[in-house]
Amino acid sequence: MSKVLEVSDLTVAYGAIRAVRNVSFRVEPGELVTIVGANGAGKTTVLNALCGLRDIRGGRIRLGTTDITHLPPQDRVALGLSQVPEGRRLFPRMTVAENLEIGAYTRREAAAVAADLEWVLELFPRLRERGRQLAGTLSGGEQQMVAMGRAVMARPDVLVLDEPTMGLAPQIVDLVLDALRAINANGVTVLLVEQNAYRALEIADRAFVLESGEIVMTGTGAELLDHPDIRNAYLGYDA
Amino acid sequence: MAPRHERLEALAEWRRQSTWVDGVLLAIRLGVAATILVGFGGSLVAGTYSIGNIASFVVFGLTIGCIYALVALGYTMVYGILRMINFAHGDVMMVGSFGGLFAADALSGAGVLEAAPLLSLPLVVAAGMVVGAGVALGVERIAYRPFLHVRSLAPLICAIGMSFVLQYAARGLFGSRNRAYPGFGWMERTFEVGGLTIPMLQVVAFVAAGVMLAGLLAVVRLTRLGRAMRAVAEDRDAAALVGIDVGRVIVATFAIGGAMAGVAGVLYALVFKQITVFLGFSLGIKGFAAAILGGIGNLPGALVGGLVLGLAEALGPALLLEGFALPAPYQFKDVIGYAMLVMVLIFRPQGLLGERLADKRA
Numbered sequence: 001m002s003k004v005l006e007v008s009d010l011t012v013a014y015g016a017i018r019a020v021r022n023v024s025f026r027v028e029p030g031e032l033v034t035i036v037g038a039n040g041a042g043k044t045t046v047l048n049a050l051c052g053l054r055d056i057r058g059g060r061i062r063l064g065t066t067d068i069t070h071l072p073p074q075d076r077v078a079l080g081l082s083q084v085p086e087g088r089r090l091f092p093r094m095t096v097a098e099n100l101e102i103g104a105y106t107r108r109e110a111a112a113v114a115a116d117l118e119w120v121l122e123l124f125p126r127l128r129e130r131g132r133q134l135a136g137t138l139s140g141g142e143q144q145m146v147a148m149g150r151a152v153m154a155r156p157d158v159l160v161l162d163e164p165t166m167g168l169a170p171q172i173v174d175l176v177l178d179a180l181r182a183i184n185a186n187g188v189t190v191l192l193v194e195q196n197a198y199r200a201l202e203i204a205d206r207a208f209v210l211e212s213g214e215i216v217m218t219g220t221g222a223e224l225l226d227h228p229d230i231r232n233a234y235l236g237y238d239a
Numbered sequence: 240m241a242p243r244h245e246r247l248e249a250l251a252e253w254r255r256q257s258t259w260v261d262g263v264l265l266a267i268r269l270g271v272a273a274t275i276l277v278g279f280g281g282s283l284v285a286g287t288y289s290i291g292n293i294a295s296f297v298v299f300g301l302t303i304g305c306i307y308a309l310v311a312l313g314y315t316m317v318y319g320i321l322r323m324i325n326f327a328h329g330d331v332m333m334v335g336s337f338g339g340l341f342a343a344d345a346l347s348g349a350g351v352l353e354a355a356p357l358l359s360l361p362l363v364v365a366a367g368m369v370v371g372a373g374v375a376l377g378v379e380r381i382a383y384r385p386f387l388h389v390r391s392l393a394p395l396i397c398a399i400g401m402s403f404v405l406q407y408a409a410r411g412l413f414g415s416r417n418r419a420y421p422g423f424g425w426m427e428r429t430f431e432v433g434g435l436t437i438p439m440l441q442v443v444a445f446v447a448a449g450v451m452l453a454g455l456l457a458v459v460r461l462t463r464l465g466r467a468m469r470a471v472a473e474d475r476d477a478a479a480l481v482g483i484d485v486g487r488v489i490v491a492t493f494a495i496g497g498a499m500a501g502v503a504g505v506l507y508a509l510v511f512k513q514i515t516v517f518l519g520f521s522l523g524i525k526g527f528a529a530a531i532l533g534g535i536g537n538l539p540g541a542l543v544g545g546l547v548l549g550l551a552e553a554l555g556p557a558l559l560l561e562g563f564a565l566p567a568p569y570q571f572k573d574v575i576g577y578a579m580l581v582m583v584l585i586f587r588p589q590g591l592l593g594e595r596l597a598d599k600r601a
């Protein structure tokens with residue numbers, strides 16, 4: 001159920017400022033790939049262009065065999081591309097259960113949706129007793145779990161996540177990344193965007209470094225972890 | 240109660256911290272309280288109105304309040320989703336009311352209206368709904384959709400323009416004089432309960448409005464479309480990311496609001512027996528006031544705001560103004576309605592059921 005995600009020559013601009021310039025990359029089916037980069041590098045802009053929330057200035061986006069460059073966001077979701085957005089973006093005045101159910105908005109098969117809901121609750125057992133609680137009243141970590149569960153409920157082929165560990169305590173980061181690995185092991189292709197480069201590189205098959213809107217380095221997670229430039233710039237210690 | 244010196248201290252603290260604005264607000268509060276007490280007491284002493292009179296005011300207030308609520312829903316639904324007021328909504332309602340008028344005239348010409356009013360009424364209401372929804376879709380297409388991804392005041396300006404277009408087009412087509420709805424057979428009669436005489440049409444309008452309001456709330460609570468509407472209202476981008484077609488939800492919102500406005504226009508005509516092309520302004524602004532009163536963006540708030548406004552207008556003149564021995568208290572009903580709106584805006588700007596604006600995403 002996995003699909004390749006291919007981005008070629010992507011350029012996105014805010015007015016005259018090109019925040020993303022000629023970015024090309026490919027995520028193979030079943031891979032866990034990460035894009036690391038400092039604040040303002042253009043990570044969110046790339047993901048929003050992938051999902052159709054941002055108009056693009058140039059380039060092409062392909063999901064599996066379909067060119068999705070000009071499709072509206074809802075069609076991309078239906079084709080199997082889901083995003084866990086930066087800052088979680090839950091529906092705060094809906095319950096946890098409603099947030100999870102609305103994740104399956106594009107799906108009609110009730111039995112399969114129910115099975116996926118059960119799977120999400122196994123991934124995040126804490127959510128089980130919180131079904132009737134308003135999402136806006138959850139802790140940050142719990143909100144992140146709901147955001148991931150909501151995206152998984154769409155049964156995506158490719159799941160993209162925008163800084164899912166931002167602002168979370170270390171144990172909760174572990175929990176979130178373990179769940180992410182479980183989702184990936186279940187056959188979902190994952191594109192993870194992180195400022196928290198160390199943790200992301202640890203679990204990634206491959207990684208790209210984005211700097212001022214351009215990809216400046218690529219390699220396996222392990223290679224970049226050992227790379228002196230990365231250690232200096234993103235991991236906060238000297239080589 | 241706290242000891243005397245603590246209370247004095249609290250008072251002194253308040254005086255230190257408060258500005259002249261707080262003083263003015265306090266004076267307004269006291270003034271309102273005094274007005275209500277004097278007016279209410281005076282009305283009781285004067286004793287012009289029997290319990291029966293008052294009960295019939297309540298019935299009328301509930302009926303007109305439900306109609307206000309139907310109009311208010313359209314304002315509040317569009318605001319909830321776009322954070323913008325649809326200034327053409329009142330005129331959507333007016334055109335819907337004319338749609339109902341033509342349907343009623345046709346049915347009356349065929350003799351059906353007199354003979355079978357209970358059968359005809361749904362047809363007339365349906366005509367109002369279809370016309371209202373259709374016109375609302377036009378407003379959305381012309382004034383709102385082109386600006387969906389732009390942050391600007393253009394939609395507001397365009398909606399005001401659409402309001403004029405609708406009003407003057409209607410004036411050109413239908414004339415500016417009053418137009419009377421034809422008679423609805425036995426529904427035109429009154430009936431008696433416990434010595435109280437109540438016009439049948441008021442009850443019919445009340446029930447019809449209640450059914451529509453309940454149906455709408457059920458749609459929003461229980462259906463897939465309703466859930467999508469709530470999601471778009473809470474976070475448009477997040478809604479798109481779960482696969483909701485935001486553009487279609489907006490279209491559906493305008494259509495439903497327009498249909499409800501059409502119903503309101505027809506029911507208003509049933510109760511008051513006549514309409515003009517200026518109805519869009521007079522009743523539209525009441526619906527708008529009801530939406531603000533209840534807390535704009537909040538659906539139950541529209542209902543509460545409509546009922547509170549309707550009851551205040553119906554009861555206020557008798558219970559409050561009579562005490563001041565004014566010559567024609569009923570002429571002052573709008574003063575009471577709008578004075579209440581201003582009070583709410585001063586003392587509870589988020590409306591009766593609304594949340595503070597600071598809690599919302601701007």
Ligand SMILES: Nc1ncnc2c1ncn2[C@@H]1O[C@H](COP(=O)(O)OP(=O)(O)O)[C@@H](O)[C@H]1O
Nearest residue numbers: 014017019037038039040041042043044045046
């Ligand atoms: N809505 C916007 N309007 C104008 N500039 C923006 C907007 N969003 C982001 N930018 C700019 O684009 C660049 C990339 O931002 P972003 O994609 O959010 O980076 P990241 O997610 O890597 O922190 C930044 O310089 C930012 O200031």
Ligand SMILES: [Mg+2]
Nearest residue numbers: 043044045086
């Ligand atoms: Mg970002």
